[in-house]
Amino acid sequence: MTMIAPDPVAGDPKVDRALTRRRWLGRLRGGPTSRPVWRQPIAAAALTILGGWLLVALFAPLIAPYDPLAQSADGYASPSAAHWFGTDSLGRDILSRVIYGARLSIPLALAIVSLALLIGGLLGLVAGYVGRFADEALMRLTDLVFAFPQIILAMAVTAAFGPNTRNAVLALVIVSWPVYARVIRSAVLSMRGDDYLSAARLLGVGPVRALRRDVLPNSIGPAIVLATLELGNAVLLLAALSFLGLGPRPPAAEWGSMVALGSQDLSMWWVSVFPGLAILTVVMAFNVLGDALRDRLDPRYAKGR
Amino acid sequence: MSVSPRRLRAGALALATLAIISTTACTAGGGGGNANGGAATTLTVNTSFVLKTLDPGRVYEATGLTAVHALYDTLVTFEGSDVGTPVPALAESYEASADATTFTFKLRSGVTFSDGSPLTADDVVFSLNRLKNIKGSPAVTVSELSVSKTDDSTVVVTSATPNPNVPVVLAMPSTGVINAKVAQENGAKDGEDAAQGDTAQQYLDTNSIGSGPYVLKSYDPSAQVVLEANPNYWGDKPQFDRVVLRNMDVQTQKLTMQRAEAAEISLDISGKLLDGLPESLQTSGVQDTVYFLFLNADPAVSAVTSNAKFNQALRAAIDYQGIAALYGEGAAPGAGLVAPAFPGTLPEGEASTRDVAKAKALLAEAGLDNPTVTFNYPAITYKGVDLGTVATKVQGDAAEAGITLELNPQPLTTFLDEMRGGKSPLGFTPQSLNYPVADSLINNMAPGQATALRSGWTVQRADPAVVAAGEQVTETLDLAARATAMQEWQRLMNQSSPYIVLASNSSTVVATADLTGADYSAAGWQVDVAAVGRR
Numbered sequence: 055m056t057m058i059a060p061d062p063v064a065g066d067p068k069v070d071r072a073l074t075r076r077r078w079l080g081r082l083r084g085g086p087t088s089r090p091v092w093r094q095p096i097a098a099a100a101l102t103i104l105g106g107w108l109l110v111a112l113f114a115p116l117i118a119p120y121d122p123l124a125q126s127a128d129g130y131a132s133p134s135a136a137h138w139f140g141t142d143s144l145g146r147d148i149l150s151r152v153i154y155g156a157r158l159s160i161p162l163a164l165a166i167v168s169l170a171l172l173i174g175g176l177l178g179l180v181a182g183y184v185g186r187f188a189d190e191a192l193m194r195l196t197d198l199v200f201a202f203p204q205i206i207l208a209m210a211v212t213a214a215f216g217p218n219t220r221n222a223v224l225a226l227v228i229v230s231w232p233v234y235a236r237v238i239r240s241a242v243l244s245m246r247g248d249d250y251l252s253a254a255r256l257l258g259v260g261p262v263r264a265l266r267r268d269v270l271p272n273s274i275g276p277a278i279v280l281a282t283l284e285l286g287n288a289v290l291l292l293a294a295l296s297f298l299g300l301g302p303r304p305p306a307a308e309w310g311s312m313v314a315l316g317s318q319d320l321s322m323w324w325v326s327v328f329p330g331l332a333i334l335t336v337v338m339a340f341n342v343l344g345d346a347l348r349d350r351l352d353p354r355y356a357k358g359r
Numbered sequence: 360m361s362v363s364p365r366r367l368r369a370g371a372l373a374l375a376t377l378a379i380i381s382t383t384a385c386t387a388g389g390g391g392g393n394a395n396g397g398a399a400t401t402l403t404v405n406t407s408f409v410l411k412t413l414d415p416g417r418v419y420e421a422t423g424l425t426a427v428h429a430l431y432d433t434l435v436t437f438e439g440s441d442v443g444t445p446v447p448a449l450a451e452s453y454e455a456s457a458d459a460t461t462f463t464f465k466l467r468s469g470v471t472f473s474d475g476s477p478l479t480a481d482d483v484v485f486s487l488n489r490l491k492n493i494k495g496s497p498a499v500t501v502s503e504l505s506v507s508k509t510d511d512s513t514v515v516v517t518s519a520t521p522n523p524n525v526p527v528v529l530a531m532p533s534t535g536v537i538n539a540k541v542a543q544e545n546g547a548k549d550g551e552d553a554a555q556g557d558t559a560q561q562y563l564d565t566n567s568i569g570s571g572p573y574v575l576k577s578y579d580p581s582a583q584v585v586l587e588a589n590p591n592y593w594g595d596k597p598q599f600d601r602v603v604l605r606n607m608d609v610q611t612q613k614l615t616m617q618r619a620e621a622a623e624i625s626l627d628i629s630g631k632l633l634d635g636l637p638e639s640l641q642t643s644g645v646q647d648t649v650y651f652l653f654l655n656a657d658p659a660v661s662a663v664t665s666n667a668k669f670n671q672a673l674r675a676a677i678d679y680q681g682i683a684a685l686y687g688e689g690a691a692p693g694a695g696l697v698a699p700a701f702p703g704t705l706p707e708g709e710a711s712t713r714d715v716a717k718a719k720a721l722l723a724e725a726g727l728d729n730p731t732v733t734f735n736y737p738a739i740t741y742k743g744v745d746l747g748t749v750a751t752k753v754q755g756d757a758a759e760a761g762i763t764l765e766l767n768p769q770p771l772t773t774f775l776d777e778m779r780g781g782k783s784p785l786g787f788t789p790q791s792l793n794y795p796v797a798d799s800l801i802n803n804m805a806p807g808q809a810t811a812l813r814s815g816w817t818v819q820r821a822d823p824a825v826v827a828a829g830e831q832v833t834e835t836l837d838l839a840a841r842a843t844a845m846q847e848w849q850r851l852m853n854q855s856s857p858y859i860v861l862a863s864n865s866s867t868v869v870a871t872a873d874l875t876g877a878d879y880s881a882a883g884w885q886v887d888v889a890a891v892g893r894r
Contacts, residue, residue: 125755127681143631143685143748144755217768299738304766305751318745321635 097346100339107336111156120147122154122307130322140324142315148324151307152332158308159336162223163288169227171281174234179265179273181235182242193239196232204229205294212300219302222295226288233284234277241273279348286340293333309333402599402874402891405615406626408606410580414563415486415535417495421885424532425626426584426604428884431535431569434464434483434514435526439878439890440645442795443702445526449478449536449570450514459521459836464529466512470593472538473567473574480508485539485549487516492553497533500794504528523836524796531794532884538568572597572889582606586888598892609743612869616640621873622893626885629867630743631687639872644689644865647700647881648742648791650749651693652859653783657815661784663732665815667855668725669762674859675718676760679711682752683862686744693860695849696790696804697797700881702838703845704797711853711860718760731763735777736787738768742866749861750787781813787861795882797845798833804858805829805848814857825851 110117119138126145133140139148181192199207211225245251254264295301296310304311309329316326410422418427435445435453447453450464470478487506491498503519518525528534537547545566546558567575570593573586586602599622607615612625613632619640633642654664654673663669679692695705722730736750747768754764764785769777777783792799803810806821806829818826828848835841852858868886870877876890 123755125752127684129684143745144752213770299747299768304747304768305754315745315748318740319631319634 094346096342100342100346103335103339104343107156107160107339110153111160114153114157118147118150118153120150122146122150123305130325132322133324139328140322142312142325143322148312148328151312152309152328154307155309155312155329155332156336158219158302158306159289159292159333162219162292163285166223166226166230166288166292167281167285169223170230170284171234171277173227174231174236175238175274175277177231178235178238178277179242179269182239182246182273183261183265183269185246189239192235196235199229199232202229205291208291208295209298209300212295217300217303219306222292222301225295225300226291229291230284230288233280237276237280238273241276242269245269245272275351276348279344279351282347283341283344286337286344289333289336289340400598400600402602402622402624402888404602404604404624404626404886404888405607405612406604406885407608407612408580408604410584410606412560412564413567413575413578413584414495414560415533415537415569416490416493416557416563417497417560418533419496421626421883422584422604424883425885425888426575426586427532427535428571429573429586429602429888430567430571430575431532431537432470432478432571433531433534433536434529436530437795437880437882439876439887440643440700440880442527442700442880442882445530448530449483453526455523455526457836459523459525460518462516462518462525462529463509464514464516466514467593468512470570471591472541472570473589473591474538474541475591476538476540478536478538478570480511480514482539483514483536484508485542485547486536487534488549489537489542489547489553489557490533492549492551493557494554495533497531497793500528500531501534521836523838523841524798527796528794530882535569535571537563541568573602576601597889599888602888616869616871619871621871623871624874624877624886624891625869626866628743628869629687629689629865631685632743633688633867633869636869641870641872641874641877642688642867643870643877643879644867645700645879645881646689646691646863646865647698647795648789648866649693649696649698649863650744650746650787650789650861651696652753652861653778653786653788653814654857654859655781655784655815656817656820656857657781660782660815661732663727663730664784664857665820666725666727668721669727669730670855670857670859672718672721672725672727672760673757673762674711674853675714675721676757676762677711677753677859677861678713678756679861680713681756682749685749685752686862686864689865689867691863693862695846696800696852696858696860697845697849698792698863698881701792701795701797703842703849705846705849709850713756715760718762722761729761729763731765732785733767734764734785734787735767735769735774735783737771737774739771741789742864744864746787746789753787753861778813781815783814789864792881793883798841801829801832801845801848804852804856811857816857822851822855825855 124146128141129143129145131137131141137147137149139152141147177192181189207229208225211228212221215221215224251264251268254268292301293310296308297314301310302308309332312329313326316322406422408422409420411420412418413423413426413430415427415431418424432449434448434450436448438446449467449470451467453462453464455462466480472478484506487501491501491504503522504516504525506514506516508514516525516529542559545562548556565578572589572592572594574589576585576587578584583606584604588597588600609627609632613628613636616623616625616628617637629644654670655661656665658665683690683692691699692710694710697704734750734754736746739746750766754766757764778786802808805811806816806826807818828851832841832844832848835844866879866885868877868879873893875892875894877886879886
């Protein structure tokens with residue numbers, strides 16, 4: 055009987071929300087047996103790196119020594135006191151361009167992942183909860199997207215719509231939402247027959263409220279982990295599109311296009327190495343953080359501690 | 360799909376470190392390895408193959424032209440880097456009529472094909488008629504010509520319109536003379552219906568039937584073409600018994616040349632790629648390519664670019680010296696549309712110059728406040744130069760004068776489609792001539808002509824003086840006077856045409872120190888391999 059007993063204050067929306075949040079956010083702080091994510095040295099390092107990049111992106115105009123678009127006659131200058139990372143063929147300061155590049159890559163990656171999570175999450179919830187025809191149709195749609203290699207499909211989409219920032223983001227959302235749909239759907243499926251859902255239904259809770267109050271909080275965990283991992287992937291895919299000339303239009307300072315510019319003449323190593331390092335650090339940090347989060351939230355992956 | 364974070368991470372790391380690793384990998388990578396030392400009489404020519412056929416009647420691509428020039432003789436030819444004065448080859452002399460329509464060629468006696476049979480006027484007539492009638496890509500150069508023989512050693516070429524440059528056309532590799540009898544046995548036709556009937560290409564791709572200094576030994580269009588000295592050659596025997604044209608991308612060519620010791624040539628290392636080559640290598644280049652902007656003169660396409668004051672303001676805003684520096688060694692700031700390699704180019708000292716104050720004043724006169732224009736360009740690297748880098752430089756220069764250019768890199772086909780459709784408000788393109796006669800520029804780029812119309816430049820929108828200057832060039836039959844008229848035309852074009860010439864740039868032959876005669880030629884064949892010798 056206790057199982058179907060409603061929350062003591064059920065019905066008060068504020069309390070409802072607070073409880074919901076605690077149910078899955080609480081896990082981030084860890085149970086009594088393990089340390090929180092930010093106490094693990096590698097994850098802490100990743101967090102520090104990401105925090106650093108966020109600060110760089112936020113305060114780029116204050117940090118950057120030069121205008122990232124300003125050209126000078128001093129082309130292909132190797133790293134020096136005046137230009138720590140050297141200059142490119144047009145005499146633009148690479149340090150400033152790397153710094154400004156963070157303003158593109160990081161927010162765009164966040165936008166891509168949020169949009170994909172939103173779209174994929176919604177569709178996954180619907181597919182899993184409604185089942186039957188909706189499930190079949192949506193899952194075949196995800197199969198269709200999965201059938202293409204991610205980067206090729208993204209290239210096709212950008213090439214079709216025309217290369218610019220908006221279309222690159224759009225293309226990457228189109229290729230990345232199905233992962234979230236799948237993950238959320240499977241989480242929903244695994245709890246579909248659970249007693250507390252049945253109980254909620256018996257109490258007259260409608261499908262929308264059930265999804266929001268019971269299903270979403272219990273299935274969002276894996277999707278959050280995935281999103282963190284995918285942030286790195288999004289940075290990388292965006293850089294790849296940009297490398298191929300399908301990202302933000304020049305002369306924007308974008309890491310991928312900077313690597314591409316440098317790859318024309320590798321004897322000027324600094325032109326591509328520094329933006330390459332920027333990509334490397336951000337992507338690694340997101341991946342490490344995602345791994346740590348997964349260890350935290352998914353007991354199946356938890357290492358023995 | 361199961362999302363394995365481990366795999367994701369591995370992929371992410373691999374891709375992100377690519378930029379770093381490739382730097383070291385590339386310098387550590389091995390070169391092609393040259394067969395020098397023992398095989399001292401082999402000349403190796405490294406080039407990134409652009410090769411579809413070795414049939415003289417159809418050859419149009421750079422690598423094919425290099426080979427065909429060594430396999431087949433033409434009536435006249437050019438020596439070294441000169442493309443102004445045709446010199447005798449199969450013809451020991453020629454005469455032009457005063458009206459520049461009839462050209463009489465006296466054939467050299469004692470010339471034989473590589474199989475030993477004699478070369479006669481019939482072979483010349485057959486070859487030129489075939490070139491014209493199979494209507495392949497190079498046929499356009501001879502479409503106005505007709506050919507006949509008056510006796511076994513005299514050939515008369517007539518042009519439908521006066522054209523003092525007929526001998527230049529007859530130096531092009533596509534006019535190479537083939538053995539008519541053998542060709543016909545293998546499906547060659549020269550009649551009016553040859554476009555359908557001629558089936559000789561396959562045979563001519565793998566066999567040479569010319570009288571040139573070399574014969575074809577093997578043909579693999581994806582890997583290499585091997586030429587061997589023609590034992591029956593009528594002229595001085597070439598110094599190398601064998602020439603191997605090797606297909607090689609440009610970065611590998613650079614590595615190969617850095618290690619090459621002897622008897623090796625590369626054709627594609629140019630511009631900035633020349634930096635870092637050993638001092639011992641020799642280079643030869645002629646500026647034969649111009650790079651220009653085109654503004655649309657049609658107000659319906661762009662009210663900004665069709666404004667004459669804006670046109671002049673943009674001209675004044677560009678840093679021509681700075682752009683030439685981007686191209687690296689062998690480039691020059693833009694002057695006229697005729698590249699320095701060709702007769703009629705503007706003399707040194709007439710290069711365009713920058714004047715930002717003037718640009719701003721012109722913009723103010725035009726009543727344009729912060730004009731914004733979409734700037735299309737093909738996202739390609741041409742002759743070692745990334746066009747995007749140049750476009751970005753132009754954009755930066757224009758910004759200093761208060762002009763906003765929105766860069767719009769396009770795939771080459773999209774760019775060409777938009778350009779041909781006349782939709783580009785502002786574009787950027789390189790231009791090389793198919794054969795070393797600049798007159799074709801007038802036929803294409805003068806007001807109302809095909810290329811000009813793509814920029815909306817009709818006769819009505821043009822300055823009548825430009826139209827008259829163009830007509831003056833085509834009406835002048837004396838070559839020296841024609842070159843002078845061409846210069847005058849370009850000066851007027853620089854005042855009001857939709858074209859802004861940014862820079863001219865050179866292709867470069869890079870050769871090992873032991874070679875002589877490895878001169879770049881703008882005549883199409885890049886280098887005359889038969890003229891290459893050893894010190």
